[in-house]
Amino acid sequence: MIERDSTQSKRILKIPEVSQRTALSKSSIYDLIKAGQFPKQIKLSARSVGWLESDVDNWLDARIAGEVI
Secondary structure, X not given: OOXXXXXXXXXXXXXXXXXXXXXXXXXXXXXXXXXXXXXXXXXXXXXXXXXXXXXXXXXXXXXXXXXXX
16 A cells, blocks of 8 residues: 655546646646656546646646756
8 A cells, every 4th residue: 555645635636637737738648657757647437537636746846846757
């Protein structure tokens, strides 16, 4: 089981919000995931995925700082 810091957000974002927050298209997000440069999605059900808000925020912070993940 994965343990997360209790101070991190546990809110799950769906692809439209991830796309809006990152200013990336859906296909660009999936391309970055495939390249290991964006957080992987979490499977919520058979036909639904989402991303932890904290993972997306950390990725954005790294990009703002000029780090390439």
